[in-house]
Amino acid sequence: MSSLHPSLTLPKRLSLSAQAADTIRKGIFDGTWNELLPSERRFCEMLQVSRPTIRRALHLLAREGVIDIRQGRRNRLLSPCARTSVWECRLIVLVTAQVVSQMHFVVYQGISEMRAHLTEHGFATEILVCPPGNARGQQRRVEEFLRQNRVLCCVLLSVSKSLQEWFSAHSVPALVLGSCHPEVKLPSLDIDQRSVCRHAAGTFLGLGHRQLALVVPDSGVAGDLASEQGFLEALEQRSSYGNARATIVRHNGSAQDIGARLDRLFKDTPPTALLVAKPEHVFIVIIYLLKRGLSVPDTVSLIARDQDHVLETVSPPISHYQIEADTYPHRLSRLMLKLVSQGALASEPNLIFPKFYAGATTRRLV
Amino acid sequence: MSSLHPSLTLPKRLSLSAQAADTIRKGIFDGTWNELLPSERRFCEMLQVSRPTIRRALHLLAREGVIDIRQGRRNRLLSPCARTSVWECRLIVLVTAQVVSQMHFVVYQGISEMRAHLTEHGFATEILVCPPGNARGQQRRVEEFLRQNRVLCCVLLSVSKSLQEWFSAHSVPALVLGSCHPEVKLPSLDIDQRSVCRHAAGTFLGLGHRQLALVVPDSGVAGDLASEQGFLEALEQRSSYGNARATIVRHNGSAQDIGARLDRLFKDTPPTALLVAKPEHVFIVIIYLLKRGLSVPDTVSLIARDQDHVLETVSPPISHYQIEADTYPHRLSRLMLKLVSQGALASEPNLIFPKFYAGATTRRLV
């Protein structure tokens, strides 16, 4: 957990590009140039830095609306009225469809620490809750908020695919927390569900299990799709387990539906190992099994994909995957500080590999 | 030949270590610490940089003659500058025996928002984790911390009774989060477990149940003691339910112990209604009942005393008590702002009354 002494100001960690941007911006406001700016190569000599650095700086200014960049032409100053307001914009917005109380602990912890760090660096943060379901309504709400407030960048948490696409198409930089849809080009921070599920299936196979099943909500979110992918991959990769079989059990989250689908599964090809995606479904599954006379882990082994406090404190403790206490907050803070200082992030997923926590619900098949 | 316009200052190109050294030096001269500096690893968290960077910074300061570095010992200030008496102490410390990841969501949420508010008002916050178990060790750790840092006030979260007493006897103002022991005179913010359990017992009685039981950890913390009290009170108050009987099942938290004690209970006076104090024990109890052939809510009704996300998302949803989303953070922030602005709070409990959330695990006894 981070803590700040009153008199301590954090090292700014300003990248060279940001410093160069500051210098140039200052020159602009001092009226050093009018209309046309020096060329990139000229700036390199003046500021004694390399061209990529100058380029990042200039594009930062372009994003602030201070200058206009077009290939082949000299960079131009924009009219003063267009530029003054953006400069002071230090507001970061968390756009989410979830109410705070429904968030996973790790995510909320990450967001809290991120806010603390950003506050220490002089940024303001705000949470914008968009009611889920109505995609167009979400979008309108975001657009209206962005029109009324100068926003530096956004963090997207469990928002609809269309909203992700909207951000990808517009100029406001954004970081996606959790699953970013494959077609959407945005930077994201997520747990590597695919590797997790591949590893879980591998663990089961190593323990002698041959009939595996993945119990996963039919949500369509990218994380769950990746889970299915990884789960199946484990069997494809290991040709030595030719007789092994993996089933995907997609459900809608209700106990009725889960029960019905497990009924079908157990009648057809009764599995001896279950990987359950959501913590809350773990208990539904265990209760279902008990009602059927099956016990965990005596007859069926079980692994939970996600982490939850209850999974550890219950007994027998449930095998699951968890991430180091500080990695998520840490990586999130780092990414955001990078985003606000550089103005943009690479549009690629940042993945976290959880560690396997061996509880007492996984057993070698005898 | 580079010609530099007078108004343009070159980007500084300061290394991170140098920036960190500046920060620490400033902290030293401001009198943030006396005698001993925080450890290198502690600085890493505080300044959000890696250890080699901090090490370079500290060795820079050592070369300047500001500090003394020796292996194995804490780094010392060489010429401890007299603290200026004007130096206003604005540090607020959260003393807790729990690691952050083990906290209840509501509590962590409250703490996070409190920290945000305090930061906005110019206060700094820090978390001091005292390992549980060793009461004397806790106390020494707190004393040492308070000797090394100027602390404005403290927030106590799930600390031992003796530590509560220590704060009550000393001059550092403190607010207790959660259960304050009856003999200790400190202000506290807590959920009114006594009323909750009284209400739960009343609800069971109103549904026709006559054999009630409260499953509660034998922790000795005040909240659990108050729970027992309230649970029993409900029966005393209602003379019309003369034949009703309430049993307290104190356990140590393990599934074995809970099972054994429930075994005895069901052999003796089988209850039809259970109030379970901790969310994680709810599932242990339900699984126990199922193994025994008893089903919730068909044969046994169940209410959870505390709130947890899983209780709502599981199905059937489990009846429990919950507080309005913002009340806890709100009340906590208000109390702390009052504490820091007035210097003290009335030494009385501030109680929050949760609302009953009717799930599908409570049923009229037929």
Place this chain on the structure above:
DNA sequence: TTGCTCTGGTCACATCATTTTCCCAGTAGC
């Protein structure tokens, strides 16, 4: 029109700073 030369756009690669992850040795308190 044709070519020259300026502009920014982009890539591969080298270099350096920083972070991460270890393990070691000394100190203090039990």
Place this chain on the structure above:
DNA sequence: GCTACTGGGAAAATGATGTGACCAGAGCAA
């Protein structure tokens, strides 16, 4: 003695920056 914490230190991974080269569009002049 032990344990837990401190600083000491190095190898490897990561990331930021610098270098050089080449491309494509813009503007200008012959």
